Amino acid sequence: MDEFDEIVREFLVESYENLDQLDRDLVGLEQEPDSRDLLQSIFRTIHTIKGTSGFLAFGKLEGLTHAGEGLLAKLRDGGLTLTQERTTGLLDLVDAVRGILAAIEATGAEDDADHSALVATLTGLQEPAPGEAVPTAENGPKPARRKPASKRPAASRRSKKSASGDDEKTQKAADAEPKPRVPLLGELLKQHAEIDDTDVAVAMLEQQLGDDRPLGEILVDHGQATPEQVAEALAAQAGVRSGSPAGGATHPGAVTDASLRVDVNLLDTLMRLVGELVLTRNQIVATAAAQADPAMLRSSQRLNLLVSELQEGVMKTRMQPIDTVWNKLPRVIRDLGVSCGKDVRIELEGRETELDKTILEAIKDPLTHVVRNAVDHGIETPDARIAAGKPAQGLLTLRAFHEGGQVNIEITDDGAGIDPAKVAVKALASGLVTPDQLRGMGPREVTNLIFAPGFSTAEAVTNVSGRGVGMDVVRTNIEKIGGTVDVTSELGSGTTLRIKIPLTLAIIPALTVECAGERYAVPQVSLEELLCIEGDQARTGVEYLSGAPVFRLRGNLLPLVWLDHVLDLTAAPHVDDAVYILVLQAEGRRFGLVVDRVLNTEEIVVKPLSRQLKGIGTYAGATILGDGRVALILDVRALARRAHVVRESDSTADAAKQTSVAAAHDGPEPLLVVAVGERRLGVPLSMVTRLEEIPNASVERVGQREVVQYRGQLLPLARLANLLGTHSQDDENGQLKVIVYTQGRRSVGLVVDAVVDIASEAPKSRGEVSEYGVSGVAVVQERVTELLDMEQAIMAADPRFFDAVAAAGAADVSAYAEMGS
Amino acid sequence: MEARQLATFTVGSLLFGVEVYTVQEVIRYQEMTAVPLAARGAAGLINLRGEVVTAIDLRTRLGLPPRPEGEMPMNVVVRVDDEPVSLLVDAIGDVASVSADQFEEPPETMTGPGRALVLGAYKLENQLLLALDVARAVDVGVAV
Numbered sequence: 004m005d006e007f008d009e010i011v012r013e014f015l016v017e018s019y020e021n022l023d024q025l026d027r028d029l030v031g032l033e034q035e036p037d038s039r040d041l042l043q044s045i046f047r048t049i050h051t052i053k054g055t056s057g058f059l060a061f062g063k064l065e066g067l068t069h070a071g072e073g074l075l076a077k078l079r080d081g082g083l084t085l086t087q088e089r090t091t092g093l094l095d096l097v098d099a100v101r102g103i104l105a106a107i108e109a110t111g112a113e114d115d116a117d118h119s120a121l122v123a124t125l126t127g128l129q130e131p132a133p134g135e136a137v138p139t140a141e142n143g144p145k146p147a148r149r150k151p152a153s154k155r156p157a158a159s160r161r162s163k164k165s166a167s168g169d170d171e172k173t174q175k176a177a178d179a180e181p182k183p184r185v186p187l188l189g190e191l192l193k194q195h196a197e198i199d200d201t202d203v204a205v206a207m208l209e210q211q212l213g214d215d216r217p218l219g220e221i222l223v224d225h226g227q228a229t230p231e232q233v234a235e236a237l238a239a240q241a242g243v244r245s246g247s248p249a250g251g252a253t254h255p256g257a258v259t260d261a262s263l264r265v266d267v268n269l270l271d272t273l274m275r276l277v278g279e280l281v282l283t284r285n286q287i288v289a290t291a292a293a294q295a296d297p298a299m300l301r302s303s304q305r306l307n308l309l310v311s312e313l314q315e316g317v318m319k320t321r322m323q324p325i326d327t328v329w330n331k332l333p334r335v336i337r338d339l340g341v342s343c344g345k346d347v348r349i350e351l352e353g354r355e356t357e358l359d360k361t362i363l364e365a366i367k368d369p370l371t372h373v374v375r376n377a378v379d380h381g382i383e384t385p386d387a388r389i390a391a392g393k394p395a396q397g398l399l400t401l402r403a404f405h406e407g408g409q410v411n412i413e414i415t416d417d418g419a420g421i422d423p424a425k426v427a428v429k430a431l432a433s434g435l436v437t438p439d440q441l442r443g444m445g446p447r448e449v450t451n452l453i454f455a456p457g458f459s460t461a462e463a464v465t466n467v468s469g470r471g472v473g474m475d476v477v478r479t480n481i482e483k484i485g486g487t488v489d490v491t492s493e494l495g496s497g498t499t500l501r502i503k504i505p506l507t508l509a510i511i512p513a514l515t516v517e518c519a520g521e522r523y524a525v526p527q528v529s530l531e532e533l534l535c536i537e538g539d540q541a542r543t544g545v546e547y548l549s550g551a552p553v554f555r556l557r558g559n560l561l562p563l564v565w566l567d568h569v570l571d572l573t574a575a576p577h578v579d580d581a582v583y584i585l586v587l588q589a590e591g592r593r594f595g596l597v598v599d600r601v602l603n604t605e606e607i608v609v610k611p612l613s614r615q616l617k618g619i620g621t622y623a624g625a626t627i628l629g630d631g632r633v634a635l636i637l638d639v640r641a642l643a644r645r646a647h648v649v650r651e652s653d654s655t656a657d658a659a660k661q662t663s664v665a666a667a668h669d670g671p672e673p674l675l676v677v678a679v680g681e682r683r684l685g686v687p688l689s690m691v692t693r694l695e696e697i698p699n700a701s702v703e704r705v706g707q708r709e710v711v712q713y714r715g716q717l718l719p720l721a722r723l724a725n726l727l728g729t730h731s732q733d734d735e736n737g738q739l740k741v742i743v744y745t746q747g748r749r750s751v752g753l754v755v756d757a758v759v760d761i762a763s764e765a766p767k768s769r770g771e772v773s774e775y776g777v778s779g780v781a782v783v784q785e786r787v788t789e790l791l792d793m794e795q796a797i798m799a800a801d802p803r804f805f806d807a808v809a810a811a812g813a814a815d816v817s818a819y820a821e822m823g824s
Numbered sequence: 825m826e827a828r829q830l831a832t833f834t835v836g837s838l839l840f841g842v843e844v845y846t847v848q849e850v851i852r853y854q855e856m857t858a859v860p861l862a863a864r865g866a867a868g869l870i871n872l873r874g875e876v877v878t879a880i881d882l883r884t885r886l887g888l889p890p891r892p893e894g895e896m897p898m899n900v901v902v903r904v905d906d907e908p909v910s911l912l913v914d915a916i917g918d919v920a921s922v923s924a925d926q927f928e929e930p931p932e933t934m935t936g937p938g939r940a941l942v943l944g945a946y947k948l949e950n951q952l953l954l955a956l957d958v959a960r961a962v963d964v965g966v967a968v
Binding site: 279282283570571572610612615616619621622625626631633634635 | 870
């Protein structure tokens with residue numbers, strides 16, 4: 004009985020694999036209805052299942068696949084053409100087979116489901132549709148059969164009535180089945196030479212009647228094939244046998260004897276052991292380095308290399324191409340497209356990209372969800388697409404590639420895109436953001452609100468022309484495995500979702516840092532860069548925006564978090580006068596983590612925390628470092644949340660950082676203080692979208708105006724020095740410092756000499772002035788500072804700025820503001 | 825009367841016992857990694873042959889003053905719900921054989937947080953042996 008169970012299990016494993024292939028082939032076939040290879044492959048798969056199920060006495064499965072096989076045989080031989088009804092029928096067949104297999108897996112027997120309707124449909128589909136050309140000779144009975152009395156039980160049990168011409172061909176293929184992956188010479192010759200089944204059958208018959216010459220020779224003798232054609236076909240056949248891709252008519256999923264099925268549990272055990280070995284290796288290497296014993300040092304280095312190789316090797320065994328998840332998608336998209344009346348084509352790039360099995364399983368659902376969303380909400384109906392000047396067929400592109408030790412997956416559709424304004428309305432309505440926060444956000448940041456928890460639970464989300472259903476779940480699942488997700492969208496032309504995930508979970512590269520005498524590990528995947536500020540900069544570099552510490556990183560404000568504060572540690576007095584900042588990324592946002600010292604990068608093995616400590620939430624686990632000490636692994640997401648920076652700023656839209664940081668705190672509106680010539684000017688921080696440095700050389704002229712190309716658009720520039728009638732100081736670097744202000748889709752750039760500071764305290768006094776370009780004057784940080792008249796400055800760069808923004812239909816920014824009031 | 829085997833150890837002036845079969849091993853003091861923000865009583869993490877184990881300081885749990893400077897605790901590693909947890913104690917004692925007729929409810933004389941962590945006391949000849957409620961002792965989330 005055990006042996007039988009074993010056979011059934013193998014049958015199930017093989018059939019599942021075949022069914023996955025089948026889904027892909029069928030959808031492929033719909034695109035390419037004449038492909039003989041695909042039809043052949045599908046036919047074989049169904050035939051194999053039929054044969055084995057007959058042998059194992061799964062009568063229903065056999066009956067069902069038999070009906071499908073009949074249809075396939077007619078399709079393969081050109082007797083029928085593939086219509087959408089037929090494809091649907093075949094896909095239904097695949098589903099039904101899957102259902103029966105699942106029942107067999109669960110109970111060991113077939114379920115009670117009634118498939119007679121499907122069998123009838125499949126049989127009905129074998130009749131030519133009205134108006135369809137009735138095939139001729141192809142459909143007629145074939146004269147010869149190689150082994151008339153087959154030993155296969157499936158064949159012998161078959162009734163006489165069904166032994167039509169199609170069945171005989173089926174039978175011939177069945178005889179080929181014991182080694183189904185190697186195509187018969189006759190079949191190959193049918194493709195390589197101008198011969199048909201009859202010729203081959205006749206030659207075979209001759210063989211059986213005593214002609215002991217090879218098949219090819221007989222055919223050459225009959226003048227039906229040339230010796231070259233036979234040689235070619237033989238080479239193709241040999242190619243399939245040896246597993247090389249030389250074969251012309253090979254089964255797409257040809258496997259060879261070089262592979263082996265291994266129990267995943269065994270691989271998990273191996274992986275765990277290698278993890279332990281890596282730790283021990285780290286310890287030995289650390290000890291050896293401390294001992295100055297050359298022999299020991301050499302051995303430890305050798306060990307180091309070997310263990311690394313072993314680790315890589317074992318990790319590879321757990322790797323599977325992303326295609327194992329993707330291959331379900333064409334079917335998903337087809338079905339969804341049919342059901343919502345959309346025509347969508349899917350393109351898969353990088354399907355061989357490999358990922359750890361655990362991770363693959365974890366991304367399966369989120370990925371399917373995203374793809375469904377793209378078809379459901381992203382891509383428009385054919386009519387709407389044509390009206391928008393796009394091809395009727397929508398395109399969904401999935402790209403996977405390795406980059407920097409991570410796997411990137413991009414899902415791009417050419418649909419309607421996400422309207423940030425609608426997202427904003429939704430987010431405001433469901434109380435996810437305050438109007439103040441919203442005002443500070445860039446379009447991209449607003450778009451990313453679709454990931455906010457609670458966004459999707461709001462009703463009528465599908466009216467938002469974009470995504471929005473369950474995206475928070477998608478993000479949570481991706482982040483659970485240490486990944487990140489981000490969305491960019493161009494209204495009217497499509498949406499791209501980027502997912503970054505680590506290659507594996509068990510062993511991760513991490514940066515070790517020290518804080519208050521203890522070491523902590525930070526996963527590299529969250530780390531964007533490492534900053535060390537020393538000397539004067541260490542004292543002045545950190546600024547405070549209404550009490551919130553920030554660091555000015557290349558013109559953008561980076562909210563800072565002190566690790567010792569977060570962990571509630573009594574900080575040892577700082578001996579080192581340098582400040583180390585880890586620029587970290589969490590939940591699509593960026594913040595700086597200040598630590599005492601940065602130590603090392605190390606491969607660490609993640610160990611779970613015991614029950615007593617799980618509730619803290621600040622740690623993702625623990626690990627054992629090279630010297631045997633335990634170190635805690637920081638959970639960057641939790642840190643960000645604990646430090647309350649997550650809601651307040653964003654890295655993907657650095658744009659909004661300054662304003663949103665500012666908006667999150669009550670008090671006077673902060674001013675960006677800039678220098679223009681001799682003068683000190685204050686610009687309301689809410690009017691600063693971004694600070695940029697632009698090379699002088701990239702400035703071009705359009706008529707009287709200066710422009711630069713900026714993010715795919717023309718950015719009109721105004722030199723504040725000219726506006727205010729002062730002399731600009733020459734910048735020795737040839738770089739222009741530009742304040743960018745964006746409203747809606749229009750941006751202007753205001754050129755200043757230097758960014759001096761951000762002042763968050765209330766101006767001491769204010770006065771009115773009548774000078775052009777200046778709206779007032781105030782004392783800020785003990786110095787007289789003129790307040791820039793933004794409207795005039797913007798008009799100087801782009802006189803039509805406000806008209807255009809207004810015309811664009813209630814500019815997003817002001818629209819948000821109104822909604823909030 | 826069935827005899828029970830208790831592994832004994834002292835914390836402060838108290839003698840405690842836990843069922844022998846729950847004890848995985850007893851090891852000397854190990855270097856510990858503190859866990860900031862953890863509940864009081866969770867003293868830190870130790871590396872037990874590649875496994876990360878949480879150490880619970882019984883002095884803290886029992887509301888006793890900290891160990892005097894220079895005195896190193898011992899680790900009694902017990903398995904709770906199949907997870908190893910280390911109990912930090914002052915010194916290790918013998919294995920004591922006790923019977924149920926020696927057992928009594930927690931003594932009236934015992935007050936403070938310790939009382940909740942004790943199942944009862946076995947009256948030995950010259951001392952009381954307190955039966956530690958291990959599950960409660962390691963549940964640092966629960967205040968005692």
